[in-house]
Amino acid sequence: MAKTAETVWINCLKIIKDIVEWQHFKTWFEPIKPVELKESVLMIQVPSQFFFEYLEEHYVNLLAKTLKRELGKEARLEYRIMVDSGNNGRNGSMDIPASTARTYTNNEMDFPLVINNPVKNPFVIPGLKKMQIDPQLNPIYTFDAFIEGDCNRVARRAGKTVAEKPGANSFNPLVIYGGVGLGKTHLAQSIGNEVKRLHPNKVVLYVSSEKFINQFQDHSRNNAINDFIHFYQLIDVLMIDDVQFFARAEKSQDAFFAIFNHLHQSGKQLILTSDKAPKDLDGMQERLLSRFRWGLSADLQLPDYDTRIEILEKKMKNDGLDMPKEVVKYVAYNISTNVRELEGALISLLAQSSLNKREIDLELAKKVLRNFVKTSSKEITIEAIQKMVCEYFDVSYDKLLQKTRKREIVQARQITMYLAKAFTKNSLKTIGEHFGGRDHTTVIHSCQTVKDLMDTDSLFRENVMELTQKVQLAAM
Structure with missing residues (x-):
């Protein structure tokens, strides 16, 4: 057929x-x-x-x-x-004219070590010159593009030190560890790109542990392990990504041990990334783990809200994009898992905006983020919402229940009722009882008042949005 x-x-x-x-x-x-x-x-x-x-x-x-x-x-x-x-x-x-259409060639070959002259077996090249080694770095990964926050400050600053004085610092090896999507690869490659900028004569190479293992196995089958090890001993700054995968490759660990020792003793720099701290890596030779501990182990943690805002704003600036502030805040509040998810949500927003030919607004953001935010497994309570609102407006809980006409107290109570209706399964009568025994008509009036004010008062709308996002975070 x-x-x-x-x-x-x-x-x-x-x-x-x-x-x-x-x-x-x-x-x-x-x-x-x-x-x-x-x-x-x-x-x-x-x-x-x-x-x-x-x-x-x-x-x-x-x-x-x-x-x-x-x-x-x-x-x-x-x-x-x-x-x-x-x-x-x-x-x-x-x-797109045929002349500009992409023609695919074999992308599955090993990385090319001789620029503009890719070879199937890159390690056995007669008269290989050091400067011919392609560092395998992505130029978009730079320190300027890596937002610093409390979650990554130690690792980023250690990385800068390493880049300025590779091999001549106390952070050798530098082990960067943390969960998926927190920026380990970005930071490691930022170091490599900075080394190439500051020290153009240094030989830099970034390689994943999986690629390293596959290459080792290929050379082992061809009885060329010495060539393999000799190649890696040419490197001045070696970055190995995801070293936890060495756990399933005992013989590759032996080869890496020999490479590690040679580079370290020669004053060369090693940068390693892992999903766990060295002490928690299972299946690794103790002699390797002890060497990982010679330098500095720096972790990357989940970015806090302010850092997530900065990441989104930086991404938007680099891509020449513009989004309403309330949408940026909404995305930052609701995507708290990792940087990759955060950027993925932004890209999806842009894609939906392009597909539907509509401006990015809060409604579109809510629709797109349904695919990113997990359904809440926690049930938020009226008491929890009351506490959040009191803390936000610096109002005591007792005043929230009092019969008073003070504008700030009345609005705080109305917003609390509005959020209680939106995020809890309680009836209007039950919500009213939590506010000094008020009846359900008061709750209905409060909710309508909040909706009306959100349409006419931008500061009020921003306050409600921030509190809404706080409640959503508490329910995640």
Whole structure:
């Protein structure tokens, strides 16, 4: 049966769906439509220029691999971008010329050590010169792009020290550890990029532990372990990402032990990242763990609210984006797990805005964040909301219940009732009883008053939004 654009793309999606996170799959792959298949060239239609650029930047390797599985090594991908045709209000399309379409080659080879001359086996190169080694660094990872906060201050400042004096500092090795998406890779590569800027003659290399293990196994099968070890001994600043994966590779640990000793004794710099502190790494040789403890172990923690705000604002500034302040606050309040999730939420907002051709507002943010924020497993109480509001407005609990006409007390009580109705399962009568025995009509009036004031008073609306987000955080 002859292949069609639809069948090829459906088969590609089956593979991609198992690799990409569900939300990212929904955002970036479901809107794509297959258009045409000519021999080994598949044309796909994407909704906007923004989509095209994002796919090229973030998913080009994945698209290449899946397409090659379907169409062979000569597979190529071309794009058709939907464009707004202007006055007639209809959508048109624009094909990217074949000359600018991306042609995929073998992206599965080992990293190229000789610039502009990729080789299958990079380690056995006669007369290999040190300066020919590609550092494998992403230039977007810099210290300027890494927001400093209480959650990462020690690690970031230690990284700066290492970059300024690689190998000639007391942080050797520098072990950066923390959970997923907190910036370990970013910080490690920031050090590498800064070293290249300050010390252009230094030989820098970033490699994941998985890549290291795979390369070691390849060279072991070819009886070329000495070549492998010798190559790594050429490096001045070596960064190994996710060293916890060495736990399942005993022989790779032996090779790394030899490399570590040589580099350390030669005054070279080692930077390691891990999801756990060295003392908590299981399956690692004790002699390696003891060496990890020679330098500094610095952890990355969950970013606090203010740091999350800074991260979002920095990301927006770098990308030339603008969002209402209330939306930025809403995202920062509700995404507290890690930086990757935070940036993912921002990207999804932009994607939805582009797809739906609408401005980013609080309503759109709430819709998008439903896919990021887990359903609450805790039930918030009226008492907890009362306490939050009292602390926020610096009002005593007793005053909140008193019969008074003071504006600040009345508004605090009305906001509390409004939040109690929104976030608890209590009846209007029960809510009223928690405010000095008031009846349900008072609660209804209070809720309507809050809604009306939010439409007319920007400061009042901001106060309600901040309290809403505080309640949401407490319920997570």
